[in-house]
Structure formats: structure tokens, C-alpha cells
Amino acid sequence: MRIVISDWGVVSPAGWGKDAFRKALAEGAPLAPKEVPRPGQSSPLRVRSVPPLAKRPDFITHARLRRTSPISQYVVAAALEALGPDVPLVQQNQLTLGIVLCVTCGCVNYSRRFYDEAWKNPSTASPLLFPETVFNAPSSHLAALLGTTAITYTLVGEPTNFLVGLAIAGQWIRDGRVQSCLVVGAEENDWLTADAARLLDPDVTLSDGAGALYLKKASEASPQTHTELISVTDPQFFANRQARLRAAQTIRDQLTRDTPSGVLSDGMQGAPKSDFALETAWRGWAGHRLSPKRVLGEGLSAAAAWQCACALDALADGSASSALVSVMGMNQQVIGACFRRI
Amino acid sequence: MIPVLFSASDQPKPPSRVVITGAGIVTALGQGWQPNEQGFRTGSTAFRPVTLFDVSRQRVSFAAEARLPDGLPPNRLSQARLRRVDRASRLLLWAADEALRTSGWPENTSAPIVLGTTSGGMSLGEEFYRQAITDPTSNRRQLTRVTQYQAHQQVSDIMGAYDLTGPVTLIANACASGANAIGHAWDLLRAGRANCAIAGGYEALCTLVFAGFDALQALSTTQCRPFDAKRDGLALGEGAGILAMETLEHARSRGATILAELVGYGAVTDSHHLTQPHPTGDAAYAAMTAACEVAGISPDEVDYVNAHGTGTPLNDASEAAAINRWAGGRASSLPVSSTKASVGHLLGAAGAVEAVVSLMTLRGQWLPPNAGLREPDPACEFPIVRFPTSAKVNYVLSNSFGFGGSNASLLFRRWQ
Numbered sequence: 001m002r003i004v005i006s007d008w009g010v011v012s013p014a015g016w017g018k019d020a021f022r023k024a025l026a027e028g029a030p031l032a033p034k035e036v037p038r039p040g041q042s043s044p045l046r047v048r049s050v051p052p053l054a055k056r057p058d059f060i061t062h063a064r065l066r067r068t069s070p071i072s073q074y075v076v077a078a079a080l081e082a083l084g085p086d087v088p089l090v091q092q093n094q095l096t097l098g099i100v101l102c103v104t105c106g107c108v109n110y111s112r113r114f115y116d117e118a119w120k121n122p123s124t125a126s127p128l129l130f131p132e133t134v135f136n137a138p139s140s141h142l143a144a145l146l147g148t149t150a151i152t153y154t155l156v157g158e159p160t161n162f163l164v165g166l167a168i169a170g171q172w173i174r175d176g177r178v179q180s181c182l183v184v185g186a187e188e189n190d191w192l193t194a195d196a197a198r199l200l201d202p203d204v205t206l207s208d209g210a211g212a213l214y215l216k217k218a219s220e221a222s223p224q225t226h227t228e229l230i231s232v233t234d235p236q237f238f239a240n241r242q243a244r245l246r247a248a249q250t251i252r253d254q255l256t257r258d259t260p261s262g263v264l265s266d267g268m269q270g271a272p273k274s275d276f277a278l279e280t281a282w283r284g285w286a287g288h289r290l291s292p293k294r295v296l297g298e299g300l301s302a303a304a305a306w307q308c309a310c311a312l313d314a315l316a317d318g319s320a321s322s323a324l325v326s327v328m329g330m331n332q333q334v335i336g337a338c339f340r341r342i
Numbered sequence: 343m344i345p346v347l348f349s350a351s352d353q354p355k356p357p358s359r360v361v362i363t364g365a366g367i368v369t370a371l372g373q374g375w376q377p378n379e380q381g382f383r384t385g386s387t388a389f390r391p392v393t394l395f396d397v398s399r400q401r402v403s404f405a406a407e408a409r410l411p412d413g414l415p416p417n418r419l420s421q422a423r424l425r426r427v428d429r430a431s432r433l434l435l436w437a438a439d440e441a442l443r444t445s446g447w448p449e450n451t452s453a454p455i456v457l458g459t460t461s462g463g464m465s466l467g468e469e470f471y472r473q474a475i476t477d478p479t480s481n482r483r484q485l486t487r488v489t490q491y492q493a494h495q496q497v498s499d500i501m502g503a504y505d506l507t508g509p510v511t512l513i514a515n516a517c518a519s520g521a522n523a524i525g526h527a528w529d530l531l532r533a534g535r536a537n538c539a540i541a542g543g544y545e546a547l548c549t550l551v552f553a554g555f556d557a558l559q560a561l562s563t564t565q566c567r568p569f570d571a572k573r574d575g576l577a578l579g580e581g582a583g584i585l586a587m588e589t590l591e592h593a594r595s596r597g598a599t600i601l602a603e604l605v606g607y608g609a610v611t612d613s614h615h616l617t618q619p620h621p622t623g624d625a626a627y628a629a630m631t632a633a634c635e636v637a638g639i640s641p642d643e644v645d646y647v648n649a650h651g652t653g654t655p656l657n658d659a660s661e662a663a664a665i666n667r668w669a670g671g672r673a674s675s676l677p678v679s680s681t682k683a684s685v686g687h688l689l690g691a692a693g694a695v696e697a698v699v700s701l702m703t704l705r706g707q708w709l710p711p712n713a714g715l716r717e718p719d720p721a722c723e724f725p726i727v728r729f730p731t732s733a734k735v736n737y738v739l740s741n742s743f744g745f746g747g748s749n750a751s752l753l754f755r756r757w758q
Contacts, residue, residue: 002350040478064616099611104492106514111550115471118553122399130554131617131745134460135514140746144613149625151609152748153522156462156514157494164511167347168526174354175533177609195474196488199481232348234509237501254346332494333510 002218003170004342005227006180008309009081011074012209012296013048016057017081018313024295025310030270031295033205036191045194048207048297050074064144067128069109071188072138074210074302075101079142079182082212086180090146098178099152100165101139101186104300104330106156107132108190138186150178158329159185160235162211162304163337167232169215179220185305186210197298200330203271207297211305213312218342226316227323227339230259235333241276248281248328251336255324259338261287262322265311267303269293278328288320300330308337315341347509355534359605361757363598364445364586366437366542367698369685370406370579373436375444379702384730385711387684389566389577394429394465395549402561405547406579406686408433415439417503428463428490430546431499433691437542437582438500445586446598447538453508454536455497456527458519458543459690462493465548496544506540514690516744517650518609519543520583521693521752525607527587528752537592542584543694551689552578558617560654566687567714568651568680569658569726576652579686583694602704605737606639606753608632617745618656623664625749626650630668630739633751639737641669644676644753646709646733647724648696648740651680652687659721661741666723679712679727693742697752700738704756709733 010017013031014024024031035044050070059065059076079099080087089095110132117125131137136154143152151172155161162185169181187193189208197206218228233254236247266282268275268291282289292306293299299306304327311323318341325337367374370388371381381388388406397403414424414435427435434457447453470487473480489495497510515522520543527541555561555578562575593600610632612625619626634641650661669676681699682688688695703709709731718726736756743749 001354003348038478039475103514112471114554115468115550116475118549118557119468119472122549122553122556123401125553125557127557127559130557133550133554134516134616134745136516136744136746136748137616140611140613140616140748143611143747147613149611149613149628152515152611152746153526154514154746155512156459157492157497157510157512161512164347164509168511170348171529171533171535174352175529177529192471192474196470196484199485199488228350229348230350231346233346235347237498237507239498239502329494330492331489332498 001174003173003215003229004218004221004225005312006214006216006221006225007082007084008312009078009212010306010309011050011077012306013050013207014296015051016053016077025292028295036194038191038195045191046205047189047194048205049189050209059145062145064141068141069107069132069188071107071186072141075138075184075186076142076145078210078212079184082182082214090148095180096150096178097148098150098172098181099139099143100168100183101154102162102165102301103135103156103186104159105187105193106135107137108193109188112190112192158332159300159304160327160329160333160335162301163232163327163335166229166337170229173215173217180216182212182214184210184212185301187300187302201271201274204274205297207299209299209302211302211309213308226341227312228342230338230340233336235335237333244277245280247334248277251326251334252281255336255338259322259324262324263288263290263311263314263320265290265307265325267293267307267326267328269298278326311339315339357532358534359590359603360528360531360587361590361593361603362585362587362601362701363593364441365601365698365701366440366584367695368408368433368436369581369695370408371685374440382681382684382699382702382710383708385713387713394547400556402556402563405577407547408580418505419503426486426490427499428466430463430544431496433546433582434496434500434544435503437584441584441586442504447586450505453538453540454530455508456511456523456539456541457497458513458523459493459545460514460516460519461545461548461551462496463491464550466491468549515748516746517689517692518742518744518748518750519690521742521750522609524585524694524697524752525609525750528604528607531587531589538588541587543691544582545580545689545691547578547580562653565714566653566683568653568683568712569719569722570715571717571719573653573655573658576654577686579688581688581695582691583698585697600757602701602757603755605755606633606637608751610749612747612749619660619743621660623660625747626661626664626743627668629749629751633753637753641672644737644739645735646703646738647678648700648738649678649680650741650743651682662721673723676724677709677727678724679710681710683713693750696740700740700754703735703738704754707732707735
């Protein structure tokens with residue numbers, strides 16, 4: 001059974017939706033970071049954040065979404081864009097939809113706020129905040145909005161988990177658990193995560209947003225569908241700089257064995273320490289390269305989705321017949337995926 | 343062949359049977375199968391005052407806190423890495439060690455690792471935040487906290503400790519995480535995507551989660567009494583449950599001792615509310631039904647239900663309605679109990695620990711009492727196990743339901 005990407009959606013520091021995403025990547029200039037105050041320090045932290053919408057989206061009126069943190073809103077916006085005309089089919093129970101949400105930091109805004117309250121005086125900590133701290137809150141809100149009761153997973157871990165999520169979605173469709181599946185990678189900015197990230201690599205600029213890929217059986221996809229999921233590699237693990245390089249090289253070897261050319265979405269972000277392994281492993285790649293994180297920043301699990309989204313766009317516009325995606329985690333694993341134009 | 347998580351060229355295979363050949367467990371009842379079996383079989387409870395963090399300003403001051411030995415089981419972690427191992431990893435390491443030892447798997451086994459957790463190393467995240475606020479110019483130990491806090495680092499610890507390789511999947515489906523992890527491993531094995539897998543869940547008590555449930559007034563201020571008419575909330579616990587799972591063919595080929603067979607898995611989403619189940623338990627009913635349908639088993643054939651049974655008024659009422667409906671005429675004679683009355687709610691580890699309890703009942707042919715029950719809720723049409731009971735047990739259904747509407751049911755079969 002062939003599994004295709006029916007459509008995709010994005011929210012990124014470039015804006016809400018595909019148009020802003022495409023425009024920013026076409027221009028190619030890194031988006032300007034904004035400063036975030038860091039309590040107790042005079043020098044602020046720098047992040048790239050999703051710009052506020054001029055008008056609040058309609059979905060925000062849903063009872064479950066009114067008080068959610070940004071990550072849930074990003075997830076829903078990206079998912080609705082990816083689902084497009086299938087939204088009513090899911091809502092009317094004519095299409096079983098699975099959801100795989102992939103996060104690295106997850107609902108950090110509410111977690112920080114709730115912990116701060118609990119630390120200072122647990123007897124007055126807000127019961128409204130706590131439920132939103134749970135990793136699977138955004139996927140729960142999305143499921144509620146869509147009215148789906150099918151299987152839903154939230155994966156937590158390295159940004160590589162977005163590609164693991166694609167594999168799970170493909171398996172669920174093949175196994176008949178669902179007819180279609182959304183895989184969403186999402187993150188939200190907070191000074192706390194930006195403060196933590198600078199310890200890992202001071203050249204990394206965190207960003208937030210979401211990316212959603214909508215998977216179906218090829219036989220049930222619309223004629224406008226252009227791309228097929230060909231493979232997701234097993235992740236390669238590393239514990240140090242040299243092992244990281246070997247892992248990245250192994251993924252290149254696996255991806256290029258059957259697909260020696262095409263477009264590469266490489267995950268480079270302009271941070272030498274973090275880019276070292278990918279840059280070395282993919283040196284000499286003759287095909288076209290896409291590096292969305294250079295423009296949008298390190299969006300972790302969201303960025304892995306953005307990598308896939310721009311690769312799919314390259315296939316859709318006919319500029320390549322196959323696309324490789326190599327996602328590097330922060331400190332544990334690297335993974336790859338291959339898509340092909342139908 | 344290059345192993346791949348997904349390949350367009352994969353061809354469907356007939357489903358493989360999946361068995362469990364190793365199990366490890368750590369709860370407040372003790373570390374390992376034996377003390378836990380003794381405790382669950384007799385309906386012991388393991389709640390004690392919380393010592394891990396300050397609870398003096400909370401409504402509730404007790405939980406099922408695990409008592410861990412100072413050291414760790416023999417492993418391959420370096421001294422430097424051992425110094426960084428946090429409480430969540432320690433719980434996980436003890437359970438994984440027991441599961442791997444009992445499975446008899448050779449070293450360097452390549453197997454998918456599928457784990458559930460809700461908090462990972464949250465205590466380290468809390469330490470990071472406190473230092474960032476109280477001593478904002480100091481980075482001392484902050485990098486270690488950043489790296490060890492992440493849930494994938496605890497998995498790295500067991501991979502390093504036992505030289506395991508294989509793709510890692512961490513499921514954070516709130517209180518159903520552990521059951522979903524085992525169910526997902528079952529999916530992988532059943533479809534022929536792997537020969538063996540490590541699956542389970544782990545959870546360490548931490549301030550944020552304790553304060554969260556306290557803020558929701560979901561914690562019992564008296565005693566956790568699932569399905570009691572006067573129940574007043576849940577009690578938190580901590581621990582880990584790990585299963586070594588493999589296809590029947592693989593287990594037989596190496597002459598492994600089989601503990602039980604996992605024959606069904608149902609996973610459904612309840613979109614009623616972020617923290618409250620639908621009052622009629624529709625999703626729970628659907629999860630139980632799905633687990634039985636895939637196994638080709640009717641509720642009449644199930645001998646015991648290990649309920650999610652948190653002890654909160656809403657959860658137990660919803661689950662009781664679901665069990666009544668699912669069991670139908672069988673309800674009046676179907677034994678049900680919640681072992682959370684003994685070890686508390688282990689959140690992301692709950693489904694995994696309760697899976698191990700299910701194996702214990704199948705192996706030992708007994709039913710675990712629902713500790714503390716005084717007056718059964720009349721909404722329960724089923725008998726609640728109140729005393730240590732010997733019974734013929736061939737099929738056990740284990741329920742796990744979580745925030746966000748994650749509902750999972752696992753169906754285990756006795757191996758003889």
C-alpha cells in the first residue's frame with residue numbers, strides 16, 4: 001500500500017500558513033530575532049517567534065481553545081491547513097483520522113507559569129494552568145475540534161521524533177487503524193527554553209510554530225496529490241561529537257543508496273557547532289539543498305516538520321523528483337526520510 | 343537489509359503472535375517481581391509521607407514514594423554518567439534490568455524501545471528553573487540539568503547501561519502512556535516490523551505534578567479508595583514497569599520462558615474534556631471493545647479486569663459505566679479491581695506497572711484486592727475484588743485512561 005502526503009500546513013516565524021513560509025524561504029534571509037527578557041539578567045535572550053495574527057482565527061472560539069497556550073493554536077492552525085477540504089469529513093465521522101503530535105519542549109509556557117506558582121505557594125497555584133502543561137494537551141484540543149475518536153499519540157523527545165511520527169502514521173494507515181493521519185511537529189518559545197538552549201549551543205536561535213503533514217492511502221488521495229512517503233530510516237544514535245558525525249554519515253549512506261540525487265532538506269541552521277556533523281556528512285552533495293532552519297531558526301520538532309514541508313513543496317513544483325530530509329537531534333540521534341514525486 | 347522504520351516496499355505479512363518473556367517492576371511496594379507480587383496479592387498499601395520535596399503547604403502530604411537502594415544494578419554506564427543519573431532513570435534502570443535478566447536476551451540485542459512517561463526528568467527541570475530564578479548569573483550544573491531533564495536521556499541511560507540499540511519511541515499520552523507504549527510495541531511485533539521490543543513506562547514523583555493534582559483537588563485527603571461510594575480522589579505514586587516482548591516464533595526459536603501472551607490492544611480518544619472522561623465512558627467502552635475484537639475474545643471469556651480506577655469520583659463513575667456496558671450480562675460475575683489503591687497512580691508508568699500486575703495474576707492464578715474499599719459504589723454492576731482471592735485466570739483486561747482523552751486497553755492471555 002502506497003502512502004502519500006495529501007497536503008501540509010505550517011505556522012512559523014514567517015507567519016501563519018504556506019504563503020508566508022514560502023515567501024520567507026524564497027527570500028532566503030534569516031528572519032530577524034526578537035529579544036525576550038530574561039529575569040535576573042540585563043541582557044535579553046533572542047528567539048524567532050510566530051508573529052501575532054491581525055485577526056484571531058475562527059477556531060479560537062471553540063470552547064477548548066480559548067485559554068490554550070500558543071502551541072495548541074499553532075498545532076490547530078497547521079493541522080486545519082493540512083486537512084483542507086477533509087475537515088468536514090472528519091467532523092462528520094466519514095473519515096477516521098489518527099493524530100501523531102511530536103514535541104521536544106512542548107507546553108513550556110504554562111509549565112513554567114504553573115511551576116512558578118506552585119513553587120512560591122502551592123496552595124494558590126492555578127488549577128486552570130496545570131492541565132495545559134500536559135504534553136498531549138494540544139493533540140487533545142485538536143482531536144476535540146475535529147471530533148475524532150481515533151487513535152492519537154503524542155511523542156516527546158528529540159526533534160527526530162517527527163520522522164518517527166511519519167513512520168507511525170504510515171503504519172497505522174497500512175494496518176487499518178485509521179484511514180488518514182495527521183503528523184504535527186510543534187513548539188512554543190519561552191525565555192526558559194531559550195536560556196536552556198544557549199547552554200547547549202550559544203549560536204542557536206530557538207523559534208516556534210508548527211508543521212503538519214496529512215497522510216493518506218494513495219488510492220484515496222485527490223488527483224492533486226504529488227508526493228509519496230518512500231522511507232523513514234531507523235535513527236542513528238550518538239553520545240559525542242565523533243559519533244554524531246558517524247551517525248549523520250550513516251543516514252546519508254542509507255538515504256542515498258536508493259536515491260542518489262534530488263533535493264536535500266538538510267537541517268543546517270548557521271550554528272557551526274550544531275551544524276558540524278550534517279555539514280561534514282553531506283559535503284559534496286550535488287543536488288539542490290534546502291535549509292529552512294537558516295531562515296526560520298531552530299524550531300526543534302516544528303523545524304523537522306518545516307524541513308519536510310519545504311521538501312514536499314520542491315517536489316510539487318516539479319523542481320525535483322525525489323527529496324531527502326535529514327533531521328539532526330540535539331544530543332541523541334539523527335534520522336532521515338525520503339519522499340518521491342508521483 | 344537496512345532496517346527502516348517505514349518503507350514503501352514493505353509487504354503486508356500475516357500477524358505474528360506476541361508474547362512477553364521478561365518483566366521488571368519497581369513501585370512503592372518494592373523493587374522487583376517478588377515483593378510486588380506479595381504486596382498486590384495481599385492488597386497491601388504503600389503510602390507514606392512524601393520526603394522527596396516539600397509538601398508542607400499542600401492539601402495532601404503522602405504518596406506511594408518508592409524506596410530505592412543506593413546503588414544501581416550492574417551496568418555499563420561510565421562513572422561520570424552514573425553521577426548524572428536522576429531518579430527517573432534509576433527507576434527505569436531497576437525495572438529494565440529485571441526485565442532483561444528474566445527475558446534471557448543476549449547482550450547487544452537490537453530491539454525497538456517504546457516507553458511512556460508524562461514527566462521524564464521533571465525534577466531536574468524544576469531545579470533548573472529554581473536556579474535560573476534565584477541565581478540567574480550562575481550556570482553551575484545547569485547544562486547537566488538541561489540534558490538529563492529530557493525524556494530521551496532516560497532512554498539513553500538504559501541503552502547505555504545495557505548496550506541496547508534500536509529505534510526509540512517515547513509516548514506521552516498522559517496516564518495512558520505506559521499502556522500505549524506496550525500497545526505500540528505489540529503493533530510493531532505483530533506486523534513483523536521487529537522480532538523483539540522493550541516497552542513500558544516510568545514516572546518519578548515531582549513537585550509540579552504533585553502540586554498540579556493537588557490544585558485540581560484530585561488528590562485524596564483520606565485514603566485512595568477506587569470504586570468506593572465515598573471515594574475522594576487519587577493518590578500519586580512512582581515507579582516503572584518494563585516488558586521484554588517478542589514474537590512467539592522468536593521466543594520459541596531461542597527456547598525462552600513465556601510469561602503471557604498479549605492478544606489485544608485498543609486505543610481510542612475521548613474528546614469530551616481535557617481532564618474529565620465522558621460520563622458514559624464511551625471511549626473506555628470503545629477501547630475495551632477494540633482490544634477484545636482484535637483478539638477474537640468476548641467479554642464472557644475475560645476473567646479479570648485490572649481497572650484504571652484512579653479513585654476520583656468522575657473517573658470511576660465513567661469507567662464503571664463503560665465496564666457495565668461492555669461486559670453486559672457478564673458484569674455481574676466479572677471480578678474487577680484497581681491496584682492504584684495499593685501503589686497509587688503512577689501516571690505514565692501506570693499502564694506498564696498494571697501490565698506486570700496482570701502478568702502476575704495470570705502466572706499465579708490469583709486476583710489482586712482493591713485495597714481500602716469499604717462501600718462499593720452502587721454504580722458498579724460488577725463485583726470488586728476485596729480480599730486476596732485465588733481464581734482461574736486465562737484472560738486479563740487492563741485499562742488505562744488519561745488526561746487529554748487517551749484511552750487504552752490491553753488484553754493478556756495466560757500461557758500454559
